[in-house]
Amino acid sequence: MREIAVVGSAQSACLAANRRDDMAGILLPVIREALSGIPLDRDRVDFVCSGSHDFHEGRTFAYIDSLDAVGAWPPIAESHVEMDAAWAFYEAWSWLQLGHGDIALVYGIGRGSLPRDLDQVVPTQLDPYYLTPLRPHRDAIAGIQACALLQSGVTTEHEMARIVARSLADAQANPHAQVAGEYEVDELLAAPYVAAPLRGHDVSPVGDAASVVVLAAGDVARSLCERPAWVRGIDHRMDGHYPGSRDLTRAPSANLAAARATATAGFAASEVDIAELHIEYSAQEPLLVRELGLGAATAINPSGGPLAGRPTTAAGLIRIAEAAKGIRSGGARRALAHATNGQALQQNLVCLLEGDPA
Amino acid sequence: MNKPLPEPVSLMPTPLRMEYTFVAGVGRSRFLRGLSERRLLAGTCPSCRHVYLPAPEFCARCLVELDEPIELDGRGVVSTFCVVSFPFPGQEIEPPYVVAYIQPHGADTRLMHLIREVDIAEVHIGMEVEPVWREGDDLEPSWMSIRHYRPVATEEVRHA
Amino acid sequence: MSEPVAVIGIGQGKQAKRRETTIGAMVREAVAAAMADAELELGEVDAIVLSKTPDLFDGVMNPELYLADALGARGLPVTRVFTGGSVGGHAAIYGAHLIEAGLARRVLVAAYSKESEGNFTWALSRGLPFSAKLGAGAGGHFAPVIREYIRRSGAPEHIGWQVAVNHRLNALRNPYAHVHMPDITVEKVKESRMLWDPIRYLESCPSSDGAAAIVLAAASQAGNTARPPAWIHGMSFRTETGHFAGRDEVNPLAGAECAADAYRQAGIVDPAREIDVAELYIPYSWYEPMWLENIGLAPLHQGWKLVDDGTTRFGGSLPINPSGGVLSGNPTGATGLVRFLEAALQVRGMAGEHQVPGARRAIGHAMGGASQFHALWVVGDERPAT
Numbered sequence: 001m002r003e004i005a006v007v008g009s010a011q012s013a014c015l016a017a018n019r020r021d022d023m024a025g026i027l028l029p030v031i032r033e034a035l036s037g038i039p040l041d042r043d044r045v046d047f048v049c050s051g052s053h054d055f056h057e058g059r060t061f062a063y064i065d066s067l068d069a070v071g072a073w074p075p076i077a078e079s080h081v082e083m084d085a086a087w088a089f090y091e092a093w094s095w096l097q098l099g100h101g102d103i104a105l106v107y108g109i110g111r112g113s114l115p116r117d118l119d120q121v122v123p124t125q126l127d128p129y130y131l132t133p134l135r136p137h138r139d140a141i142a143g144i145q146a147c148a149l150l151q152s153g154v155t156t157e158h159e160m161a162r163i164v165a166r167s168l169a170d171a172q173a174n175p176h177a178q179v180a181g182e183y184e185v186d187e188l189l190a191a192p193y194v195a196a197p198l199r200g201h202d203v204s205p206v207g208d209a210a211s212v213v214v215l216a217a218g219d220v221a222r223s224l225c226e227r228p229a230w231v232r233g234i235d236h237r238m239d240g241h242y243p244g245s246r247d248l249t250r251a252p253s254a255n256l257a258a259a260r261a262t263a264t265a266g267f268a269a270s271e272v273d274i275a276e277l278h279i280e281y282s283a284q285e286p287l288l289v290r291e292l293g294l295g296a297a298t299a300i301n302p303s304g305g306p307l308a309g310r311p312t313t314a315a316g317l318i319r320i321a322e323a324a325k326g327i328r329s330g331g332a333r334r335a336l337a338h339a340t341n342g343q344a345l346q347q348n349l350v351c352l353l354e355g356d357p358a
Numbered sequence: 359m360n361k362p363l364p365e366p367v368s369l370m371p372t373p374l375r376m377e378y379t380f381v382a383g384v385g386r387s388r389f390l391r392g393l394s395e396r397r398l399l400a401g402t403c404p405s406c407r408h409v410y411l412p413a414p415e416f417c418a419r420c421l422v423e424l425d426e427p428i429e430l431d432g433r434g435v436v437s438t439f440c441v442v443s444f445p446f447p448g449q450e451i452e453p454p455y456v457v458a459y460i461q462p463h464g465a466d467t468r469l470m471h472l473i474r475e476v477d478i479a480e481v482h483i484g485m486e487v488e489p490v491w492r493e494g495d496d497l498e499p500s501w502m503s504i505r506h507y508r509p510v511a512t513e514e515v516r517h518a
Numbered sequence: 519m520s521e522p523v524a525v526i527g528i529g530q531g532k533q534a535k536r537r538e539t540t541i542g543a544m545v546r547e548a549v550a551a552a553m554a555d556a557e558l559e560l561g562e563v564d565a566i567v568l569s570k571t572p573d574l575f576d577g578v579m580n581p582e583l584y585l586a587d588a589l590g591a592r593g594l595p596v597t598r599v600f601t602g603g604s605v606g607g608h609a610a611i612y613g614a615h616l617i618e619a620g621l622a623r624r625v626l627v628a629a630y631s632k633e634s635e636g637n638f639t640w641a642l643s644r645g646l647p648f649s650a651k652l653g654a655g656a657g658g659h660f661a662p663v664i665r666e667y668i669r670r671s672g673a674p675e676h677i678g679w680q681v682a683v684n685h686r687l688n689a690l691r692n693p694y695a696h697v698h699m700p701d702i703t704v705e706k707v708k709e710s711r712m713l714w715d716p717i718r719y720l721e722s723c724p725s726s727d728g729a730a731a732i733v734l735a736a737a738s739q740a741g742n743t744a745r746p747p748a749w750i751h752g753m754s755f756r757t758e759t760g761h762f763a764g765r766d767e768v769n770p771l772a773g774a775e776c777a778a779d780a781y782r783q784a785g786i787v788d789p790a791r792e793i794d795v796a797e798l799y800i801p802y803s804w805y806e807p808m809w810l811e812n813i814g815l816a817p818l819h820q821g822w823k824l825v826d827d828g829t830t831r832f833g834g835s836l837p838i839n840p841s842g843g844v845l846s847g848n849p850t851g852a853t854g855l856v857r858f859l860e861a862a863l864q865v866r867g868m869a870g871e872h873q874v875p876g877a878r879r880a881i882g883h884a885m886g887g888a889s890q891f892h893a894l895w896v897v898g899d900e901r902p903a904t
Contacts, residue, residue, distance in 0.1 A: 001620070022383025025415055032421075042421070048757075055579040058378030060572035061602055064887055067759055068418040072890075075772035078757035079608055082573065082600035083580065091597065091612060097619035098520075116377040124374060124579040128635075129540060132578075133372050238566075238596045241586045256593060342583040347596065368538065374577055408763035419762040438669070440661030441715030454715075459662050466763035483669060 001264065004096050005221040005228030006324035006353065008214040010034035014178040014309030017113035018208040023052075023062065027109055027210045028069035034105070034212040038224050042071055045214075046101025048078040049092040051085030051108045053313050055121055058114055066109055077101075084108065085211065086236075086278070086316030086339030086349050092215055093231055102220040106213045108314030112206035125343060127241060139203055139281070143195030145248040145344045146283035150197055152249045155286040157197055161188040163282045164201045164307055171304025178207045178309030201307070202282040209311035211318045229324035229335070229353045233265030236339075236349035243344055254338065254348035255291040265352040270295040272352070273332035274302055276319035278339045282307060288338060292350065298336075302326065316340065320351055327355040385415030388427060390499035396491050399427035400465050411465035432489040433510060434462035441478055456481050460507060471501070475508035486510045520618045522902050524740035524747035525862040527556025527733030533696035533847035535634045536727040541578065542588035544729045545630050549589055552626065552731035557743045560590035563733065564622035568598045569609035569629035571851040576636035589628055602886025603799065604755070605629075606730070606854025607893025610882075611753045613734045614895075623736045629852035630729035657722060657802065659888060661714035664804040667768045668716065673807060673822035675716070679707040681803035682721045682845060684831050689842025691832075691871035696726040696847035721803040721845075728849030730856050737901065748862035751879070751902050752783030753895035760890045767889050769812050776892040777813035777883075784879075784896040790815045793896070795837045795864050795874040796881040797857040801844045806830065810838070813883065813894065832872070840864070840872040854884030858895055865899045 010033035012026055035042055048070055052063045063080055072078060079095075081087045085108025092104035115121045122138040123131070137143075149155050162185055171180035183201075191199045215221075221228040237253035237260070240246055262268045269275070269292040277292075277300060279285045285300065294300065301307070303322040306315050316339025323337035334354045341347040382390060385401070389412040392399035401413030401424030408417065411430060416423045439458035442451075456473040458481070473481055475490070487507040497503045529551025531544060539547075553560055566589055568582045578584060582591075582598040589596065599609045606629045613625035667673070686702040689695035702720070710720040740747045756776035758765070777789070786792045798809045807821030815836065816824050824830050830838040839845075841860045844853055861882035863869040869877075879898045885891065 017379075019379075019381055020384065022381055022386060022415075024418075025383040025385070028416060028421065053579070054572050054574055058376065058380070060574050061887060063600075064602070064760055064890065067757065067890070068414065068416075068761060069421070070759070071419075071421050072757050072759040072772075073419045073762060075756040075758040075775050077755060078601075079599060079612065079755065080601050082570070082598050083582075087597055091599075094616055094619045094621055097621065098615060111381075114378045114380070116379060120374070120376045121579070124573075124577060125583060127584045128372065128578045129370060133370070236595045236597075238582075238586050238591045238594055240592050241584050253593065342580060346583055346586070372577070403763075406763075410763055414761070417762065418759045438662040438666040440658060440665065440717070441712065442658060443712040443715055444719075454712075457658050457662070457714075467761075483665070 002097050002099065003218045003230060004093050004215055005225065005230045006213055006320065007216045007221050007225035007228050008034050008038040008040070009212060009321035009325060010037060011176050011211045011318060011321060012209045013176050014207045014209040014311050016178060016205065016207045023065040023109060024068040026208070027066050027107060030210045030212045031069060031107065034214055038214060040214065040224060045103050045105045046077065047092060047095045047104040048076055049080065049088040049104065049106050051081045051083055051088040051313050051317065052110065053082055055124060056111055056114060056312050083341050084313050084316035084339050086320060089213060089317055089320055090234060090236060090349065093234060096215060096217050102217045104215045106215065106317065107210060108317035109210040110312035110314040111208045112310065112312035113208050118206065137195060139195035139198055141243050141343045142281045143198050144243065146197050146281060148248040149283050149287055154249055154290065155283050157189060158185065159286060160202055160282040161185045163285050164188055167301055167304050167307040170302055171308030174304045174308060176209065176309065177304050178205050180304060180308055198281060204280045204306035204310035206310050206312060209309070209314055211314045211321055213317060213321050225328065227328050227330060227355050229327035229355060231351060232354045233261030233263065233352040235260035236347065238347045241346060246344070248344050249287065251287055251291045251345040251348060254288060254345060254350065257348050257350040258292045261350045261352045267334060267352065269293045269336050272298050272334040272336045274299045274323060274326045275336040276301055276303060276323040276338065277305060278316045278319050279306055280310060284345060292336065292338065316349065323353055327353055383415060385413055389413055393501065393503040394497045394499040396497065396503065398430045398432045400430050401425060401427050408466040409464060410467050411462050411469060430462055430464045432462060434460045434487060436473065436481065436483055436485040436487060437461040437468050438483055439473065439481055454478055460487060471504060472506035473508065474506040520620060521737040523614045523617045523750045524735055524737065525732050525897065526735045526740050526743055526747045527552040527558065528859045528863060529555060530694050530730040530856065530859065531728055532694055533726040533728035533849055537634050541581065541630065541632045541635070542585060544632065544727065545585055545628060546588040548729035548731040549626065549628050552733050555745065556733035558733065561594065563594065563624040563626040565595045565616050566591050566626045566628065567609045567613045568596060569606045569627065569851055569855055570598060570600065571603065571605065571631055576632045589626070601891045603850060604854050604884040604886035604891040604893045606852055606856065607858055607882065607884030608755055610732065610855055610858045611755055611893060611895065614750055614753060617734055617736045623739050625734045626731060627734065627855065628731040629855040631849035631851035632727050633725050633850070634727050657714035657717050660802050661717045663767050664802060665716055667804060667808050670768065671807070671819040671822055676704060677807060677822045677825050678716065678721050678803040679704045680825050681806045682707045685839050685843045685845040688832055688840050688872060689846035692841045694847065695842040696724050717802050723801040723844045723848040726847050726849045728847065728852050730852045730859055732855065732859050732862070745868060746866050746899065748865045748897040749901050751896040751898045752780035754779035755893040757891050760888050768808060770889045772890065773812040773885065773892040774814065776894050780894045780896050786896065790836065792879060793836065793881055794877040794879050795840060796883065797839055797841060797843065797860040798883045799844060799854060799857055799885040800839060801848065803845060806838055809883065837874050840869065840874055854893065857884055858882030862897050865897050
């Protein structure tokens with residue numbers, strides 16, 4: 001395995017709705033910031049990979065517009081996933097393993113605000129014959145999962161509220177957060193349900209933002225970054241689709257991805273200082289803590305996590321960027337980042353990062 | 359026991375309705391506003407000096423913001439074209455009609471628009487064309503403020 | 519460098535309007551065929567890459583989630599790649615990269631489109647306020663580019679008709695092809711309806727449903743099956759920005775550089791002589807001479823002469839699209855992968871009626887967007903030196 005590290009990142013502020021900028025307009029300043037922060041000349045980037053989704057943009061080939069901000073001239077080696085950009089990160093990491101180049105730039109751009117009503121869009125992510133025609137509310141399957149988690153004792157409504165309160169309090173230190181603030185648990189528990197047992201604040205707020213992460217290999221990474229965040233293990237796995245045939249109190253693909261990442265990393269999730277989890281709903285945090293095997297000493301979502309802002313298809317990549325930032329800043333020795341795709345944690349990615357000993 | 363099999367379901371319509379808000383962005387918005395004032399606003403890249411029409415916010419080649427917009431008269435030459443010759447659902451113009459790439463004078467990019475007010479057989483690469491604008495009340499921040507392009511008078515004379 | 523990568527399994531289904539089959543069943547059919555060819559059970563791979571054109575085409579968002587069972591994907595890593603029409607090529611290359619990087623020993627690459635279930639026209643003609651409503655349609659973009667090619671090269675007009683005839687005749691040898699027209703002639707193409715002048719109806723690709731799949735394997739896994747593998751000798755993808763002043767869409771630099779990179783890896787110096795057969799992404803007939811020039815199989819402005827003198831026909835010295843190509847079947851999400859796998863079938867000697875005798879080195883090529891995305895691989899019957 002080639003040594004690959006995150007050496008830089010940048011993110012635009014997560015907005016409930018950005019009505020000023022088009023795709024390239026959101027992205028260009030973020031790419032500039034990521035590169036200038038290293039600093040790194042754009043010409044030195046050997047590979048570009050991105051993630052976005054047409055169903056959020058409402059048009060086909062939407063990501064083509066974002067390439068206007070990448071600088072694909074002269075022609076570049078480039079790829080794209082129509083999923084969360086954490087999977088683009090994996091592709092870029094695997095590309096660097098080939099040894100054809102040393103530096104890769106990954107970006108995710110999500111504009112969840114463009115669909116006027118997510119209830120029109122989210123059901124299309126399901127089996128088109130059996131499930132989409134039922135048109136479940138956008139949070140319905142998550143509500144069913146949360147209900148199962150409550151009944152099985154994995155979490156409580158009180159714990160869910162504590163998770164929200166902690167996340168939003170932590171988000172006050174995150175300049176990119178969409179929502180933040182100090183809340184009392186009792187105050188949160190008094191709020192009405194949107195998809196019982198989920199209340200409004202249990203649902204991560206969908207919005208618009210772009211995230212950029214720069215990866216570099218070996219000595220190039222060391223030359224670019226005082227404290228590179230080395231990717232020690234990364235893996236992703238898929239579960240079956242039908243919510244009715246899955247045990248929603250489990251996330252076996254998250255468990256498997258963590259085990260696989262651990263095998264190459266040489267350390268387990270229980271040993272990380274911080275964990276950034278792509279939870280779209282508060283009730284998923286206790287489930288992931290169990291599946292990933294996180295310990296009590298680990299700080300979970302110190303950035304505030306997605307409960308403080310979920311730019312669709314960039315939210316997972318932001319977890320990697322935040323976890324790496326914790327290492328690059330010297331605040332953490334080891335970190336875990338998690339990303340998910342689909343309903344009720346159907347598909348999961350786990351990335352274990354480590355800084356050099358001080 | 360041996361009940362007849364049910365008739366297979368061969369069609370299962372699931373009509374989807376989705377509404378989106380499109381965001382034009384800063385550069386495009388400036389250009390589209392110009393169209394509602396019968397102005398074609400181009401932008402020059404301060405780095406490679408290429409002139410963009412329509413002008414995005416920045417040059418996709420050099421990735422720097424374009425200079426203040428300059429106004430072009432819209433005249434140009436047909437760089438290449440096709441003739442749409444068949445009807446299809448949702449078509450608003452009766453075929454045949456000409457869709458052309460037009461190279462506006464003073465710009466380095468090409469734009470796509472209709473060529474009308476000319477016999478289709480007369481349309482050729484290199485033909486001088488000019489925009490035909492909508493009337494004042496019909497102007498809007500969209501390409502549709504230009505009805506179509508037509509040959510400029512001198513061109514018509516040459517073919518007369 | 520890592521060990522070589524081979525194609526050890528290939529599966530595809532009939533390209534047609536297939537409303538009697540669900541998306542899952544159609545994908546499963548191709549996947550099962552590819553796994554059987556590779557002598558593997560479903561799920562006996564280390565990773566899966568899914569290729570698919572825009573989700574709006576058939577109305578399912580993130581279809582890899584729904585297709586988890588059809589793909590045999592439970593517990594496996596699944597990536598859904600998307601780069602326009604070139605996606606099938608990108609997906610195959612990503613799958614091969616996973617093996618080269620040592621992250622997998624066997625990878626399933628699957629691809630499909632089910633456009634008959636969605637509203638293709640709706641998906642492609644969303645009323646965007648930023649562009650003029652010209653009613654140009656799909657070919658309206660490509661037709662002016664073709665006119666520009668004809669002007670530059672001075673090619674006579676019958677070239678486009680001849681390509682259409684060649685590919686349609688080839689399709690008669692391929693049971694999977696959507697369009698079978700035994701009575702096709704140059705006269706018929708010439709007389710067919712003009713769609714986007716200069717593109718006539720019979721010079722255009724159809725819209726098809728269809729699925730395809732391949733199994734890639736590391737060299738250490740490739741010698742175990744009864745049927746011979748196809749070895750990857752070189753592969754590359756390149757992208758160029760779509761909107762900038764001075765872009766050349768007739769002969770895009772990204773396509774030329776993509777091909778040059780793959781040839782360099784394959785040790786090819788004279789592609790026109792060293793390649794026996796090519797499957798190119800030709801959605802409109804005139805793209806055959808254009809791509810021949812773009813990827814270095816013909817000198818600039820001379821590609822049409824290879825059509826004119828019969829070189830690119832089935833019996834010629836450089837047959838192009840013996841499968842019938844995109845003109846004879848176009849499930850867009852799978853079209854690129856079909857080009858790649860048809861090249862592999864040729865060097866495996868398993869192309870059946872459309873087998874080019876003695877084919878030992880072949881090109882699979884895919885293109886997407888407004889010719890912004892390019893992917894190409896060179897496959898051969900011999901294991902490349904490491």
